[in-house]
Amino acid sequence: MTISTLKWTIEHYHQAVEAGVFDDVHVELLDGELVEMPPEGLPHASLSSDAGDYLRDRLRNRVKIREGHPVTLSNNSEPEPDLAIVQPLGEVYKTEHHPYPENIFWLVEYSESSLEKDLKLKARIYAAANILEYWVINLRTRELIVFRDSLNGEYQSRSTLTSGMIRPIAFPDVEIEVTRLIR
Numbered sequence: 001m002t003i004s005t006l007k008w009t010i011e012h013y014h015q016a017v018e019a020g021v022f023d024d025v026h027v028e029l030l031d032g033e034l035v036e037m038p039p040e041g042l043p044h045a046s047l048s049s050d051a052g053d054y055l056r057d058r059l060r061n062r063v064k065i066r067e068g069h070p071v072t073l074s075n076n077s078e079p080e081p082d083l084a085i086v087q088p089l090g091e092v093y094k095t096e097h098h099p100y101p102e103n104i105f106w107l108v109e110y111s112e113s114s115l116e117k118d119l120k121l122k123a124r125i126y127a128a129a130n131i132l133e134y135w136v137i138n139l140r141t142r143e144l145i146v147f148r149d150s151l152n153g154e155y156q157s158r159s160t161l162t163s164g165m166i167r168p169i170a171f172p173d174v175e176i177e178v179t180r181l182i183r
Contacts, residue, residue, distance in 0.1 A: 007032035009076055030125060032076040038113045043139055048082040048110045051137075051181050055085065058174055063105060064088040071107070072098045073129040079122060083108035085168070105170040106133035108181075112140055119145065128153040133169050135181075142182045 008016075013029045016022060026037045040048075052067050059065075066084040073079070078098070085106050086099040093099065107126060111118040118136050126134045127150040134147040134155070143162050147155035148169060162182070165175040 005033070007076065008034060010072060010078055013078060028070070028080045029076065029078040030121060035117070037080070040110075041112060041139075044082075044110045044112060047137065047139070047182070048108075051108065051110075052083055054180050055083065055176070058176060059085070059171065061088065062171070064090075064093070066093075066099070070098045071104060072100055073125065074101065075125060075128050077125050077129070079125065081107040081122075082110045085170075101129045101131060104131055106135060106168055107131055108135045108137065110137045110139060112138075115140065123147050123155060124153065126150075127155045137182055144178050144182055 008029055009032070010029065013034075026039075027034045028037055029035075048067065052065050055063075056065050063085050064087065066086060068080055068082060069084065070078045070080050071084050071086070084099060084104060085108070087103045087105070089099075089103060109118045109122065115136075115138060123134060123136075127147070130150050132148070132150070136145040136147075137143070138145060143160050144166070146159045146161065146166065147157065148159075149156035161178045164178055166178055167173075167175055
């Protein structure tokens with residue numbers, strides 16, 4: 001006997017969200033599967049919020065920074081990254097759709113209990129969607145892990161930083177202090 005699971009489409013997922021099916025549970029859609037999201041601990045909530053404020057200050061009105069809100073990807077995935085640095089499309093996000101890959105400059109996840117999922121599954125999903133850049137802050141070791149150069153559904157570059165400055169690919173004129181993101 002073969003057991004198969006039901007794969008969710010983005011359309012079915014949106015219908016379930018609108019119907020209130022997930023009101024009592026926090027899930028995200030990853031590769032057509034519902035994945036429960038663990039609650040945020042104190043360092044996660046505080047550091048991601050502070051990082052959002054810091055990035056807003058550095059990037060000003062050139063971007064919209066969405067904290068813990070969905071982005072819609074073409075591979076039946078609608079993750080909710082801790083920070084999504086996206087084009088400032090105002091009304092589009094209010095009335096038409098969440099940011100699509102072409103609207104995303106880069107994504108940031110703060111990870112402790114979800115570290116393996118963020119480094120493997122989400123990195124693969126984001127690379128397959130051609131997200132230009134993906135950052136994971138490892139809360140266990142206080143490191144910034146940077147994924148870049150998507151090719152054939154995988155990031156070709158992975159680097160780890162604990163100090164210094166980083167320049168996002170989309171904004172090479174902006175320097176971001178790594179310790180402001182991880183401490």
